Amino acid sequence: MREIKAQDIKEAVSRLSQEANYNLPEDVVDAIRKAREREEASRAQKVLDTILQNAEFASQNKLALCQDTGTAVLFLELGQDVHIQGDLHQALLEGVSHGYKTGFLRSSMVRQPFSSRKNTGDNTPPVVHTDIVPGDKLKITVMPKGGGCENMSRLAILKPGEGRKGVIDFVLRTIEESGGNPCPPVILGVGIGGTAEYVMTLAKRSLLRKVGQHNPDPEVMELENELLERVNATGIGPQAWGGRTTALAVNVETYPAHITALPVGVNVQCHSARFKTAEL
Numbered sequence: 001m002r003e004i005k006a007q008d009i010k011e012a013v014s015r016l017s018q019e020a021n022y023n024l025p026e027d028v029v030d031a032i033r034k035a036r037e038r039e040e041a042s043r044a045q046k047v048l049d050t051i052l053q054n055a056e057f058a059s060q061n062k063l064a065l066c067q068d069t070g071t072a073v074l075f076l077e078l079g080q081d082v083h084i085q086g087d088l089h090q091a092l093l094e095g096v097s098h099g100y101k102t103g104f105l106r107s108s109m110v111r112q113p114f115s116s117r118k119n120t121g122d123n124t125p126p127v128v129h130t131d132i133v134p135g136d137k138l139k140i141t142v143m144p145k146g147g148g149c150e151n152m153s154r155l156a157i158l159k160p161g162e163g164r165k166g167v168i169d170f171v172l173r174t175i176e177e178s179g180g181n182p183c184p185p186v187i188l189g190v191g192i193g194g195t196a197e198y199v200m201t202l203a204k205r206s207l208l209r210k211v212g213q214h215n216p217d218p219e220v221m222e223l224e225n226e227l228l229e230r231v232n233a234t235g236i237g238p239q240a241w242g243g244r245t246t247a248l249a250v251n252v253e254t255y256p257a258h259i260t261a262l263p264v265g266v267n268v269q270c271h272s273a274r275f276k277t278a279e280l
Contacts, residue, residue: 002079002136004280006086009138012278013095016142017072018103020276021064024055027210028187028248028273035185035238035245044243048185051238051271062103065272066183069105070144072096072126075208079135089128097122108147129201141208143275149182149268155200158262167192167264168227174266175231175247180240183270185248187211188231191265193255203267206251208275215252224250238271248273 029052036048058065074092084091100107100123109124110117154174158166171190178186191202214221227250237243248271257263 001081001083003083003085004138006084006088006091008280009084009088009091009140010095010098012140012280013074013092013142014099014102016140016276016278017096017099017144018062018105020142020144020274021069021103021105022062023059023276024065024272024274025210027212028271029055031211031248032185032271035248039238039243039245041237041241041243043241044238044245047238047241047243048245064103064105065274066146066270067106068108068146068148069100069123070108070146070274071150072100072123073143073145073204074126074128075139075141075143075205076128076130077133077137077139078130079137080132081134081136082138084138092126092128093124096126097124129205138280139277140280141275141277143204143207145204146183146270146272149186149270152178152182152268153200153203154266155196156264157196158264160257160260160262162262164223166262167223168230170264171227171250171266172230172234174268175236176234178268179236182268183272184236184240185238185245185271187248187269187273188227188250189267189269190227190250190252191255191267192252192263193257194263195258196263198255199263199265200267202253202255203265206253207267207269207273209249209251211249211273213251215254217254220252220254224252227252 189206
């Protein structure tokens with residue numbers, strides 16, 4: 001049994017919270033550069049140039065890529081041979097609080113969301129997804145998820161007979177209704193199967209893939225490619241100013257479903273597709 005101190009977890013989460021907000025992953029930067037090369041519309045080119053300049057400035061000056069530094073979504077892969085010395089939940093809470101305060105990142109979380117909506121003051125609590133996995137390591141991923149894109153995410157429980165076409169129609173309807181709200185070019189996470197709550201987790205988890213990394217299942221990969229082509233054919237374009245690049249990628253994850261249902265979840269990620277990972 002391997003011991004991991006809660007204090008080490010707190011420090012890791014604090015650091016990751018800041019690094020994720022300051023640095024756009026290189027695969028996303030590369031995808032935006034390639035999109036810029038393909039774009040023909042001058043307004044779309046200008047938007048993509050601005051996004052690239054912003055990413056460079058934020059990284060060099062340790063400033064937030066976007067004023068919306070998001071809900072702190074944490075993904076944990078906790079080895080079954082790990083023992084946490086201390087309170088894991090408290091360590092995660094304090095890590096987010098410390099990271100957002102010392103990193104001068106906006107606090108966006110409010111308590112009692114249907115009434116008083118009082119700001120918690122330190123962007124806590126985080127939303128935490130935990131998987132128990134083999135081994136003696138703890139892998140932590142911090143994904144700051146902005147409100148503009150998260151608010152455009154959608155869930156549908158389709159009839160099984162709607163099948164592949166129903167999935168495609170729902171994804172396209174979601175992106176068309178979103179327009180410029182999620183700050184395109186976006187990355188779309190699509191979950192198919194499972195249950196209502198699990199399919200949305202599938203969709204969000206798929207956003208942790210690098211741009212261009214496809215699902216290994218050939219049938220699912222084909223669906224990803226068709227969805228990306230169809231989404232970009234909408235012409236919404238960067239920041240909804242028109243153009244060829246509405247999405248940089250569509251990532252699909254699937255899970256077996258009940259015979260009576262076809263759950264589909266779409267989680268929309270803005271062009272600030274931010275996350276950072278560390279392993280303890």
